Amino acid sequence: MAQRRKKVVAPPTTIRRLSIYFRVLGGLKALGETSTSSGDLANQTGFTAAQVRRDLTYFGSFGKRGVGYDVAQLRQHLASILRVNQDWRMALIGVGNLGRALLSYDGFKNHGYNVVEAFDIHPELVGKTINGLTIHHTRDIHTLFANEQIDMAIVAVPAENAQLVVDQVVDAGTRAVLNFSPAHIRVPDHVKLSNVDLTMEVEYLSHAIHSLKTIAQT
Known part of the structure; x- marks a missing residue:
């Protein structure tokens, strides 16, 4: 015990x-x-x-x-x-290539993290259904976050739009943000922020490979 x-x-x-x-x-x-x-x-x-x-x-x-x-x-x-023994309600903002991959990722749902809303700004995506979710316009974030009681927001938008989107989801009441954009994001102290920069990780690996080659040649 x-x-x-x-x-x-x-x-x-x-x-x-x-x-x-x-x-x-x-x-x-x-x-x-x-x-x-x-x-x-x-x-x-x-x-x-x-x-x-x-x-x-x-x-x-x-x-x-x-x-x-x-x-x-x-x-x-x-x-x-x-806290994986409870259900967490998440929203995805940005339904580009990365966003669609995240919507298809079963690992979230298998651990109690459910993407219940998705948002984008592009007319060709708004109103479309992907993986059972209807894509809403980002202007509806505040209303739908309140209605769906969103706990976390996943931000997968271009860097130039990231801070504006994060400001929107924070204003809508989210308590945590998972940011996939390379932008430097600021949030209030009461909001938790986690950044995932895939390009930075690849750059680290490319440097590591080069370093290993350099060591091997000395």
Whole structure:
């Protein structure tokens, strides 16, 4: 039984690692495994066993010394911490190539994240149905966010439009924004922002490849 602490404040990096542990535990459960250890989790994630234990202790005492962790129980605890055991309502703004790919991504729905509204500004998309969702004009954001009680907004628009769109969804009451544009976005303190810049990630990989070639040639 986990012993809970009061007013837990874990670093964002810890929360991101919990997501990785959660997925690994899901894989172990699917294989019929009933127990695991910090060492096993470390081997499958690339972190150290000490790091795994340290991350978990932010939220209580899990497992037993010499026995390890019960896979199903630990996964359930992490699901509660990550709030994946509840339904989250999301809206997508920007139904271009990336936006359409996100609408088709089953990983959101499989973890309780449901895209319930989609918006765009282009006349050829507004009114069209994609993956069961009717695309609305961005001018309807405020009304539909209120009606649908949107928790999070996914922004997949060009950089020059991103801040304006984010301002709209924040004004409409969203509490979190997942931004796929390369723009530097500002939000109020009460809104959580996460940025995903795919081009930046590719640039990092291209630099890494070049560095490896340079080292190999020396």
